[in-house]
Amino acid sequence: MIKTIYGTKDILPFEISKWVFLENMVREYFKRFNYKEIRTPVFEETILFSRGIGESTDIVSKEMYTFLDRSNTSITLKPEMTASVVRSVLEHSLDKQQILSKLFYISPMFRQERPQAGRLRQFHQFGAEAIGVNSPLLDAEMIVLSYQILKQIGLQKLTVKINSLGTPEERSKYKDSLKTYLEIHLSSLSEDSKKRFYTNILRIFDSKDGGDIEVMKNAPLLIDHLGTGSTEQFETVKSILSELNIPLEVDPKLVRGLDYYTHTTFEILSESVGAQSALLGGGRYDLLAEQIGDRRVPGVGFAAGLERILLACENEKLFAPESDKIDLYLIRLDKELLVEVGLIANRLRAEGLIVEFDYADRSVKAQMREANKLNSSHSLFIGGEEYKDGKLLLKNMNDGDQVVINKDEIHKILNVIKG
RNA sequence: GUGGGUAUAGCUCAGCUGGUUAGAGCGUCUGGUUGUGGCCCAGAAGGUCAUGGGUUCAAAUCCCAUUACUCACCCCA
Numbered sequence: 211m212i213k214t215i216y217g218t219k220d221i222l223p224f225e226i227s228k229w230v231f232l233e234n235m236v237r238e239y240f241k242r243f244n245y246k247e248i249r250t251p252v253f254e255e256t257i258l259f260s261r262g263i264g265e266s267t268d269i270v271s272k273e274m275y276t277f278l279d280r281s282n283t284s285i286t287l288k289p290e291m292t293a294s295v296v297r298s299v300l301e302h303s304l305d306k307q308q309i310l311s312k313l314f315y316i317s318p319m320f321r322q323e324r325p326q327a328g329r330l331r332q333f334h335q336f337g338a339e340a341i342g343v344n345s346p347l348l349d350a351e352m353i354v355l356s357y358q359i360l361k362q363i364g365l366q367k368l369t370v371k372i373n374s375l376g377t378p379e380e381r382s383k384y385k386d387s388l389k390t391y392l393e394i395h396l397s398s399l400s401e402d403s404k405k406r407f408y409t410n411i412l413r414i415f416d417s418k419d420g421g422d423i424e425v426m427k428n429a430p431l432l433i434d435h436l437g438t439g440s441t442e443q444f445e446t447v448k449s450i451l452s453e454l455n456i457p458l459e460v461d462p463k464l465v466r467g468l469d470y471y472t473h474t475t476f477e478i479l480s481e482s483v484g485a486q487s488a489l490l491g492g493g494r495y496d497l498l499a500e501q502i503g504d505r506r507v508p509g510v511g512f513a514a515g516l517e518r519i520l521l522a523c524e525n526e527k528l529f530a531p532e533s534d535k536i537d538l539y540l541i542r543l544d545k546e547l548l549v550e551v552g553l554i555a556n557r558l559r560a561e562g563l564i565v566e567f568d569y570a571d572r573s574v575k576a577q578m579r580e581a582n583k584l585n586s587s588h589s590l591f592i593g594g595e596e597y598k599d600g601k602l603l604l605k606n607m608n609d610g611d612q613v614v615i616n617k618d619e620i621h622k623i624l625n626v627i628k629g
Numbered sequence: 630g631u632g633g634g635u636a637u638a639g640c641u642c643a644g645c646u647g648g649u650u651a652g653a654g655c656g657u658c659u660g661g662u663u664g665u666g667g668c669c670c671a672g673a674a675g676g677u678c679a680u681g682g683g684u685u686c687a688a689a690u691c692c693c694a695u696u697a698c699u700c701a702c703c704c705c706a
Contacts, residue, residue: 273705610665
């Protein structure tokens with residue numbers, strides 16, 4: 211038996227309505243904020259991600275689906291969307307056509323990680339990127355927009371975390387002072403953190419190792435090394451958000467795992483999912499365009515995990531079990547009338563009714579049971595004496611009332627049902 | 630990559646300390662008189678008890694391995 215690949219899932223018919231609901235909600239909100247949808251290919255040249263996201267990041271160093279195609283080009287299935295969107299903006303010079311490109315997407319992503327609750331190898335994200343203008347208003351807008359979407363969906367147990375990573379210069383200065391501090395304590399760090407010391411030193415803040423946490427308590431914080439410009443920008447973002455009553459938690463240890471972030475970074479967490487509690491994350495990336503292109507273009511964005519949001523929704527019981535309905539189920543009384551039933555169904559479907567009938571040549575009882583199971587508002591009996599007299603029997607499945615309809619007045623069925 | 634857990638019908642799960650033909654609920658199908666659903670009732674189909682070894686007179690049950698799934702670490706949405 212061939213099965214789905216490890217870490218991938220089918221989304222079956224009975225759960226599609228939840229996805230459509232979320233997608234509609236997301237589209238509606240992006241529309242209000244005037245973001246335009248963008249779709250990019252599922253695969254790109256590997257170098258886009260290795261350069262954009264950063265060689266030393268976990269995503270690039272061990273999680274990408276990378277392969278050589280038949281002409282020996284290194285191809286990678288997109289592990290995230292920001293690099294692709296920025297690439298697209300640069301490639302098509304959207305940044306030269308307008309001062310600001312406000313874009314959103316809903317798309318599958320691929321990362322070869324070990325699956326667990328809220329983490330799959332093919333997963334879905336929606337997100338936004340505002341590219342071209344460096345304004346704290348946009349940083350704030352990303353958080354407002356994403357927070358409101360989650361709220362609108364009905365999620366309750368949310369935490370918004372925010373931090374600033376400053377400019378590259380501030381960051382590298384800060385890294386130096388962090389290095390100086392950690393060199394003294396290097397021997398007492400965990401093995402993982404020792405590695406991080408060389409690869410991605412900021413991540414040591416995220417360590418859950420007791421010894422590491424002890425050491426990091428007294429470590430210098432980036433937030434104290436920001437210049438006045440960065441501090442001002444950060445303060446502006448925070449004050450806009452507090453004016454809008456977005457509950458903020460400043461987390462100086464919030465260090466995101468992608469290299470391109472500058473200034474504002476943020477995450478929204480939920481208590482209603484498993485250990486992978488980040489529903490969405492994002493931040494400003496003023497360096498990225500230059501990394502993968504030929505010019506400096508500022509940007510800010512976020513990405514949200516659909517599966518995690520769905521998981522949170524389920525745990526907070528936000529989805530009422532909704533039952534599908536159909537308008538009409540055709541009951542075939544005589545076996546010979548197979549073709550006629552098909553013709554009538556076709557005519558009524560052309561009128562816009564949702565019509566179903568039995569394809570399996572089953573008994574009337576079975577057909578009625580099916581009509582009931584499908585939640586059909588009416589059923590139409592085709593056959594017998596009435597049919598010979600040019601008549602059909604239309605039955606209301608709720609109250610059991612039946613009316614006679616002339617065969618050549620099928621449009622009347624429409625009136626009764628849609629009444 | 631590292632650790633823990635689980636694996637019995639389409640689904641959710643029983644099956645106690647090893648002992649006859651492996652069960653339930655739901656779902657599916659059929660029927661409860663000629664052509665009428667829901668509720669109810671009756672019946673049927675459906676399982677190499679994940680796979681391979683081992684212990685034993687006897688294994689779904691105990692042991693080992695493999696595989697799959699799952700949760701957690703790492704990291705991320």
